[in-house]
Amino acid sequence: MKTLWVFGYGSLMWDPGFAFAERVPARLEGWHRSFCMASIHYRGTPERPGLVLALDAAEGAVCDGVAYGVSAEHADATHAYLRERELISYAYDERFVPLTLADGRRVEALTYVINREHEQYRGAETREAQAGVIATAVGQRGPNADYLFNTVDHLRALGIEDADLDWLAARVRAALNRG
Numbered sequence: 001m002k003t004l005w006v007f008g009y010g011s012l013m014w015d016p017g018f019a020f021a022e023r024v025p026a027r028l029e030g031w032h033r034s035f036c037m038a039s040i041h042y043r044g045t046p047e048r049p050g051l052v053l054a055l056d057a058a059e060g061a062v063c064d065g066v067a068y069g070v071s072a073e074h075a076d077a078t079h080a081y082l083r084e085r086e087l088i089s090y091a092y093d094e095r096f097v098p099l100t101l102a103d104g105r106r107v108e109a110l111t112y113v114i115n116r117e118h119e120q121y122r123g124a125e126t127r128e129a130q131a132g133v134i135a136t137a138v139g140q141r142g143p144n145a146d147y148l149f150n151t152v153d154h155l156r157a158l159g160i161e162d163a164d165l166d167w168l169a170a171r172v173r174a175a176l177n178r179g
Contacts, residue, residue, distance in 0.1 A: 038119075057113070
């Protein structure tokens with residue numbers, strides 16, 4: 001068996017939850033990071049869904065994130081853990097995608113993309129509507145706003161700019177009076 005590569009673009013960047021041998025900045029082409037999935041477990045409830053990030057296909061798009069290299073001995077356990085974590089409601093589809101690592105290597109990586117046919121898909125939400133949901137939703141893992149702020153903070157630490165997430169963070173901070 002060989003190394004399992006996993007692509008993180010949201011909470012996996014700051015809370016992977018699995019052992020890894022390598023952590024490398026990476027780029028995925030043809031997809032963008034988007035608050036397009038209703039969260040009825042982790043960052044919201046069925047009665048008051050939050051929003052979480054998913055990869056949504058878009059021609060010409062790129063998504064910068066983190067690739068984790070998981071040793072062969074931990075690959076099966078990591079894959080099982082990620083299925084349990086990410087496929088909680090099957091709003092994500094599991095995919096292996098081609099990544100370009102910051103050091104130039106090309107790898108196939110496991111990641112989770114939005115299922116546009118799933119009832120939790122919220123691709124038509126405006127950014128203003130997203131901000132309103134994120135500012136108020138709370139789920140098993142805490143406030144939806146914390147998920148956004150953690151993601152933005154980790155993107156900045158990696159030197160990754162995401163204008164949409166920066167706008168959302170500023171809007172949600174203003175709504176919460178956090179300046």
